[in-house]
Amino acid sequence: MTLPEISHIRLVNQQLVGTDFKTPEQIVSWMGAMQAQDYAMSKWAVGVRLPNSTDKLIQEALDKGAIIRTHVLRPTWHLVSADDIYWMLELSGPRVKAFIQPRIKFLEITEQLFSKSNAIIEKALSANNHSTREEIIAKLNEANIITDDLRGLHFLMRAELEGLICSGITRNKNQTYALLSERVAKTASLNKDEALAKLAKKYFLSHGPATLADFTWWSGLSASEAKHALEMIKSDLVSDTIEKQTFWMNNSVSTFDDKRSTYLLPAFDEFLISYKDRSASIPLHHQSRAFTNNGIFKPVIVENGQVTGIWKRTIQKDKVIIETDYFKPQNEASKKQVQKAAGRFGKFLNKQITFL
Secondary structure: OOHHHHHHHHHHHOOOOOOOOOOHHHHHHHHOOEEOOOHHHHHHHHHOOOOOOOHHHHHHHHHOOOEEEEEOOOOOEEEEEOOOHHHHHHHHHHHHHHHOHHHHHHOOOOHHHHHHHHHHHHHHHOOOOOEOHHHHHHHHHHOOOOOOOOHHHHHHHHHHHOOOEEEEEEEOOEEEEEEHHHHOOOOOOOOHHHHHHHHHHHHHHHHOOEOHHHHHHHHOOOHHHHHHHHHHHHHHEEEEEEOOEEEEEEOOOOOOOOOOOEEEEOOOOHHHHOOOOOOOOOOHHHHHHHEOOOOOEOOEEEEOOEEEEEEEEEEOOOEEEEEEEEOOOOOHHHHHHHHHHHHHHHHHHOOEEEEO
């Protein structure tokens, strides 16, 4: 197996090349968790993997609570299926809280203060009273809880990590929070080994071929926890070693022959962000153009499994303006494939596409 072949197999396992799944929540569940700090782009991350889907369809899945957007795995937003939200929070919540503890200490937020804010938030959201961030912050301010210097966001994140709140419905184009218990029925807890094995299996089946280091990065687990998780599921996987790195994947490897596969992937897409080493899909000398050292990932153009450029969109009332920035000159056949991929994005948004 070569590095380009690894990238091709990832396209298949990440459901970018054909899928048998029919709903947005099935895609999200298969992927385990999908990074989602850019809300609009996170919906396209699901949509690009689900043929003929629309932004409206993904939004409906979010509004009905089949997909939850919350802080999980690492201290950032992810999309998670309702079926996975509880066990995944129980596994990763304590580690994320420990990771951000130095910032919490700097902001002088005590556990007593978190308990007070949680009680206020719970009361404000009870009886399905989905509320915006600003509305919740106002309630905290009324109780004389200081929320400036991003303290308010930490109160909300803590409530998420403790399984108190999660994403609510979209109201007048504004995102809201809701009580998790009112959105998703509580499921049976998993013991830690069960949760570790389940998370590892989801990752390597959907993201493989991938290394232990990739899984450790994506999961937010400690090195020892990630290694233990992989050890528990090795019998379900196969491996191959390339350049002294061992890659693990589904034991029934699928490839494809379409050398013209082209995708406009969103910012922070799992195709790049879910791996510590991204060299299988983008050469080192181009990586600084696709993502920054501080973790900002741009929308990318992927052709035949390789990132060949970046793109951006400007959304207007009835159209989307697409601008492309290739790493090297492209021939007309390649440009036509990119235009075709852009057309799929336009259909997703129900808007016409215009190129600059």
